[in-house]
Amino acid sequence: MTQLETPKTTAVVTHHEVPQKWKWYDYFTFNIDHKVIGIQYLVTAFIFYLIGGLMAMAIRIELNTPDADFLDPNLYNAFMTNHGTLMIFMWIVPAAIGGFGNFLIPLMVGARDMAFPKLNAIAFWLNPPAGALLLGSFFFGGSQSGWTAYPPLSLITANTAQSMWILAIVLVGTSSILGALNFVVTILKMKVPSMQWTQMPLFCWAILATSVLALLSTPVLAAGLVLLLFDINFGTSFFKPDAGGNVVLYQHLFWFYSHPAVYLMILPIFGIMSEVIPVHARKPIFGYKAIAYSSLAICIIGLFVWVHHMFTSGTPPWMRMFFTISTLIVAVPTGVKIFGWVATLWGGKIRFTSAMLFAIGLLSMFVVGGLGGVTLGTAPFDIHVHDTYYVVGHFHYVLFGGSVFGIYAGIYHWFPKMTGRMMNETWGRVHFALTFVGTHLTFLPMHQLGLQGMPRRVAMYDPQFAGINHLCTIGAMILGISVIPFFLNAIWSWMNGPKASDNPWEALTLEWTTTSPPAIENWEVLPVVTHGPYDYGRSDEGKPTAQTAASV
Amino acid sequence: MKQIPLGIITLIAGILITLISLWVGQNNHLLPVQASAQAPLVDNFFNVMVAIGTALFLVVQGAILFSVIKFRRRRGDNGDALPIEGSFPLEILWTIIPGIIVIGLGVYSVDVYTEMGGMDEIGHHGMTHESMMAQPKSNPIGIGSTPATEGKPPSLVVNVTGMQYAWLFNYPDSDVNTGELHVPIGQDVLLNISANDVIHSFWVPQFRLKQDAIPGQPTQLRFTATKTGTYPIVCAELCGGYHGSMRTSVVVHTPEDYDRWLTENRVAQQPEMDQTVAVNP
Numbered sequence: 001m002t003q004l005e006t007p008k009t010t011a012v013v014t015h016h017e018v019p020q021k022w023k024w025y026d027y028f029t030f031n032i033d034h035k036v037i038g039i040q041y042l043v044t045a046f047i048f049y050l051i052g053g054l055m056a057m058a059i060r061i062e063l064n065t066p067d068a069d070f071l072d073p074n075l076y077n078a079f080m081t082n083h084g085t086l087m088i089f090m091w092i093v094p095a096a097i098g099g100f101g102n103f104l105i106p107l108m109v110g111a112r113d114m115a116f117p118k119l120n121a122i123a124f125w126l127n128p129p130a131g132a133l134l135l136g137s138f139f140f141g142g143s144q145s146g147w148t149a150y151p152p153l154s155l156i157t158a159n160t161a162q163s164m165w166i167l168a169i170v171l172v173g174t175s176s177i178l179g180a181l182n183f184v185v186t187i188l189k190m191k192v193p194s195m196q197w198t199q200m201p202l203f204c205w206a207i208l209a210t211s212v213l214a215l216l217s218t219p220v221l222a223a224g225l226v227l228l229l230f231d232i233n234f235g236t237s238f239f240k241p242d243a244g245g246n247v248v249l250y251q252h253l254f255w256f257y258s259h260p261a262v263y264l265m266i267l268p269i270f271g272i273m274s275e276v277i278p279v280h281a282r283k284p285i286f287g288y289k290a291i292a293y294s295s296l297a298i299c300i301i302g303l304f305v306w307v308h309h310m311f312t313s314g315t316p317p318w319m320r321m322f323f324t325i326s327t328l329i330v331a332v333p334t335g336v337k338i339f340g341w342v343a344t345l346w347g348g349k350i351r352f353t354s355a356m357l358f359a360i361g362l363l364s365m366f367v368v369g370g371l372g373g374v375t376l377g378t379a380p381f382d383i384h385v386h387d388t389y390y391v392v393g394h395f396h397y398v399l400f401g402g403s404v405f406g407i408y409a410g411i412y413h414w415f416p417k418m419t420g421r422m423m424n425e426t427w428g429r430v431h432f433a434l435t436f437v438g439t440h441l442t443f444l445p446m447h448q449l450g451l452q453g454m455p456r457r458v459a460m461y462d463p464q465f466a467g468i469n470h471l472c473t474i475g476a477m478i479l480g481i482s483v484i485p486f487f488l489n490a491i492w493s494w495m496n497g498p499k500a501s502d503n504p505w506e507a508l509t510l511e512w513t514t515t516s517p518p519a520i521e522n523w524e525v526l527p528v529v530t531h532g533p534y535d536y537g538r539s540d541e542g543k544p545t546a547q548t549a550a551s552v
Numbered sequence: 553m554k555q556i557p558l559g560i561i562t563l564i565a566g567i568l569i570t571l572i573s574l575w576v577g578q579n580n581h582l583l584p585v586q587a588s589a590q591a592p593l594v595d596n597f598f599n600v601m602v603a604i605g606t607a608l609f610l611v612v613q614g615a616i617l618f619s620v621i622k623f624r625r626r627r628g629d630n631g632d633a634l635p636i637e638g639s640f641p642l643e644i645l646w647t648i649i650p651g652i653i654v655i656g657l658g659v660y661s662v663d664v665y666t667e668m669g670g671m672d673e674i675g676h677h678g679m680t681h682e683s684m685m686a687q688p689k690s691n692p693i694g695i696g697s698t699p700a701t702e703g704k705p706p707s708l709v710v711n712v713t714g715m716q717y718a719w720l721f722n723y724p725d726s727d728v729n730t731g732e733l734h735v736p737i738g739q740d741v742l743l744n745i746s747a748n749d750v751i752h753s754f755w756v757p758q759f760r761l762k763q764d765a766i767p768g769q770p771t772q773l774r775f776t777a778t779k780t781g782t783y784p785i786v787c788a789e790l791c792g793g794y795h796g797s798m799r800t801s802v803v804v805h806t807p808e809d810y811d812r813w814l815t816e817n818r819v820a821q822q823p824e825m826d827q828t829v830a831v832n833p
Contacts (some may be wrong), residue, residue: 073793146790152767153750153791241768247751248769281623282631287638290647312753312788313764314693314771317671321662328654332647339646342612345619348633352624360620367612371605374654378661380668381598383695384583384760387753387788451582453757455788458796462784537635 021517030125032117035518037124038103039418042411044124045095048131050487052086053480055079060442060476063469068459076459078142078161082134085147085165088261089172090131092403096268097176097214098124100410101183101207103418107511108201110192110529112521115185123178130171137161137168146457148258151228151239151250159232166229173222176264180211180218187211195529198292201509202285202533205292206271209299210264216303217260224253248314255306263302265399267295269406270337273359276413277341279507280356281348284534287340294333301330311382320379327377334370338363353505354428358409361436365401369394372447387457390450396443400479408435408486415493416500420517423497427489434482441475509533569610577603587783587804588759589776590668590695595760597664604653669774672696692744692772694763706742706774708735714745714752714765716791717798728817733785733802735777736810743773753789756802764789777804 022036031037058079062070071079102120106113114120137143137158143165145154154162187208191200228250230236237243239250270291278285285291307315307323341363350356372394376382385391408431415423445468450456454465461469503512511518513527531538577599586592623633665671672695697704710733711722721730735741745754747765754773755762758781763773787798805813 068796073796077790077793077795144793150751150790156750157792241766246768247766281633282625283633284635284637286636287643290638290643312762313751314766314769316693317665320670321665324661324665325655325658328658329651331654332650335650336643336647338612340643342615342619343639343642345616345623347636348619348623349625349629349631350620350623352620360616364613364616367609371609374657375598375601375605378597378601378657379670380594380661380664381601383670383762384594384598384757386762387755387790448582452584453755453784453786455753455755455786455796457790459793460796462799535635537632 022520030121032113032121033520034102034106034114034117034120035418035522037120038099038101040124041094041098041102041127042100044127044131045091045099046487048086048090049095050483051135052083052091053483055083055086056476057480059083060473062459063461064473066461066463066466066469071459073459074141074144074157077144077146077457078138078158080457081143081146081149081165082137085134085143085169086131087399088147088265089169090127090134092265092399092407093172093176093261094127095407096265096272096403097183097207097210098127098179100203100268100272100407100414101179101210103414104203104511105183105186105207106190107417107514107518107522108204108509109187109190110195110510110523110527111186111190112523112526114182115190116182119178120182123175123182126171126175126178130168130175133164133168133171137164140164148251148254149225149228150254151231151245151247152241154228155231155240163229163232166225166232169225170222173218173225176214177218180214183207183211184215192526192529198288199529199532201271202274202288202291202295203268203271206267206274206295209295210267213260213267213299213302214264217257220253221257224250224257227253248310251310251313252306255309256303259306259309260302262395262398263298265403266406267298269362269403269410270295272406272410272413273337273341273362275507275509276355276359276409277344278534278536279413279505280351280353280359281345282351282536283344283348284532284536285340286343286346287336288532288534290336291340294336297333298330301326301333305330305377308377308379308382311379312386324377324379328374331370331374331377338367338370353412354423354425354432355409355412357429357432358405358412358435361432362402362405362409365397365405365439368444369397369401372397385450387455388450389446389454389456392456393443393446393450396439396446400443401439405435405439408432411490413505414511415490416504417511417516417518419494419497420500420515421493421497422500422504423493424489427485431482431486431489434478434485438475438478438480438482442472442479443475445471445475508535569607572610573603573607576606583760585758585779585781585783586760587777587779587781588756588761589698589778591758591760591778593664593667597660600660601657604657667698669695669698669701672698672702672774692770694745694772694774695761696772696774698774701740701774704740707739708741710735710741710743712743712745712754712765713748714754714787714791714798715748716750717787717794719752719754719785719787719798719800723814726814726818728814728821730817732800734810734813735802735804736807737777737780737804738807740776741774743775745771745773750791751789752787752791752798755786755788756783757786758783759802762788777802780804780806 027036062076140160141158143161144157187204227238231239237245239245239247241247274285274291305327307319308327311320412428449465449468454461500516502516510527514523580602583595713720721733745763745765747767752765753762754765759775761773761775763771782801782803785800785802
């Protein structure tokens with residue numbers, strides 16, 4: 001339980017000239033306030049989510065029939081490539097780390113801003129040009145070699161578009177490194193002294209693990225991509241087999257980042273889950289330390305599993321076995337988290353808010369995705385289903401059922417804090433129902449497609465798979481429709497929604513002790529932590545209810 | 553009426569979940585026909601994982617469903633729940649049990665992989681001298697000899713070349729070139745796989761075997777077909793715009809049919825051997 005007091009140690013800030021709230025146009029400037037930057041990240045990411053979603057709709061319409069009758073096959077590949085790239089690099093990573101991380105980390109650790117505010121703004125402003133490069137690449141045919149960009153294919157198709165794609169990824173990679181550095185320093189150095197490490201919200205632990213992972217792995221991807229750029233434009237031959245290059249080397253460099261990227265996408269979401277579930281179940285999180293340490297364990301083990309993407313390419317047998325075992329072991333800390341959340345629900349007093357619905361939805365989706373992931377981790381079975389729709393189904397369960405549900409849960413949970421207004425709960429439930437049904441209908445049948453023999457990344461396929469594909473397309477249309485109630489709800493509520501109190505969910509983490517939306521510099525006086533972040537159900541003495549926390 | 557003790561309910565639930573999982577594991581019918589010696593190994597392994605997965609799915613989803621029904625907030629109750637922070641024995645239990653399961657699966661998968669021929673490090677038994685010279689860089693990687701065929705030369709060697717957007721099959725012993733793979737049933741076949749332009753991936757779903765064709769890196773697949781019929785060969789690695797249409801078939805013949813096919817094609821291809829490469833319908 002946290003609480004605002006006015007002890008002698010806190011500095012009183014005097015900034016009478018500074019306005020207490022940002023105006024709308026501040027969100028379009030080089031603002032250095034972490035909350036503005038967080039919202040900039042989120043809004044930009046949601047725009048790219050819509051664009052990437054429209055691409056997904058086009059892909060599913062194409063796949064409704066076995067022939068390539070809707071899109072030209074090269075354009076199909078460009079859509080497929082950029083759908084994946086946008087969703088990973090411009091939507092989930094910026095929304096989960098950049099958006100929620102920036103908005104929440106200083107508030108949660110009791111800081112006035114990030115450690116390096118200007119660096120933070122620079123990190124954000126690297127994103128729009130990256131998105132522009134990706135979208136602009138369509139004027140040059142669009143990068144067509146998949147989001148993995150394996151050479152030699154990426155060396156011979158649509159060179160200008162591929163170069164633009166590389167530059168875009170290097171830009172967001174740089175953004176990611178700058179952001180990660182900022183998070184590590186902020187969490188390690190700017191936590192209020194009164195907060196013990198074991199009193200730090202689990203979202204902070206998750207972002208810490210994410211940032212360490214990003215710092216270790218992103219430079220390797222950048223290196224691989226720069227070599228690829230040289231091969232395309234400057235006549236080098238790092239990955240050109242007929243000139244002594246090695247195409248498998250690229251795969252190692254690529255997956256050394258891009259497998260951990262999966263954890264970059266899911267660890268912050270795990271953090272969001274650990275915040276949302278206890279509040280709406282009115283119970284302390286079950287096994288705080290286990291959940292915190294499992295984030296760090298996933299971060300470390302996650303660096304040693306990348307070869308499981310290469311079981312059918314040129315990898316020696318010992319490597320396939322080592323990476324089978326290491327991949328399977330990641331399931332253990334992930335399981336610890338899932339069991340922890342289920343146990344938090346058990347015996348709670350669950351309030352079915354929209355945020356909680358998405359959190360519980362995530363939990364049940366992630367179990368399916370996780371079990372599929374274990375099967376994929378084993379070399380002998382992976383050989384059969386590698387590069388098939390089984391994999392597509394699996395990673396959409398993890399990334400849509402996992403990450404996207406988590407982002408939605410986070411938006412419904414923190415919307416009052418971010419905007420000072422409540423979202424409409426009824427429309428939130430409609431949004432949840434459509435999303436939940438759509439996700440299962442789209443991605444569950446894909447497992448069957450892959451097992452039966454449909455490869456991924458194809459514009460045309462064997463007619464025997466037409467029936468199941470039709471089902472997936474219907475599901476995808478439902479998913480497409482599901483964003484409409486959400487976006488209308490978010491925009492309308494932001495402008496006209498009922499005013500939110502400072503702590504509408506009666507949560508106990510520090511961000512709820514300031515005003516909604518938080519004032520510039522977050523607090524008049526820095527908060528002092530007197531209790532843990534999840535002390536629900538304890539004695540009422542000194543417990544900040546919505547009113548007391550606001551009034552102090 | 554007295555309540556049934558919790559232990560009994562748990563026991564019955566456990567037995568039910570076990571029975572359901574075992575049944576689903578054996579009767580999922582998710583995979584296509586088995587047509588190679590490797591397929592039953594992979595399928596048995598998959599079925600074990602399905603059984604374990606079903607059990608875990610039922611337990612976890614059951615717990616979630618039970619919680620959201622039983623522990624929903626009652627109208628008018630705005631209080632908090634009991635502050636249970638954790639349980640060390642429970643946390644140890646749910647760390648150790650998954651740990652044992654995944655390590656068991658890991659050991660089992662190594663075993664299956666060895667049986668399939670994946671641990672064959674030497675892997676150059678079937679290499680002809682020509683291909684050794686053409687690809688001097690390294691030994692082929694992929695599925696090689698199984699413990700049963702270790703050290704024995706394969707009965708049939710086929711050179712497979714992937715190119716945008718077709719597969720070429722060359723039978724070095726009989727100078728036959730085709731666009732469709734023909735193999736006799738029950739024979740130890742070795743495919744030497746290479747790629748001309750970009751990475752392709754040779755996949756026969758009914759064989760449960762897949763191997764990338766990588767420019768500059770020889771790869772191999774060694775298998776025994778166990779069921780006659782025609783099965784699709786699919787390119788599984790994105791290789792360009794028409795990747796989806798890079799499909800052909802593998803025909804598994806009886807030995808007599810195979811000999812007939814080989815004789816016909818050898819004769820048919822003799823006159824124009826030096827002009828065409830691979831245009832057998």
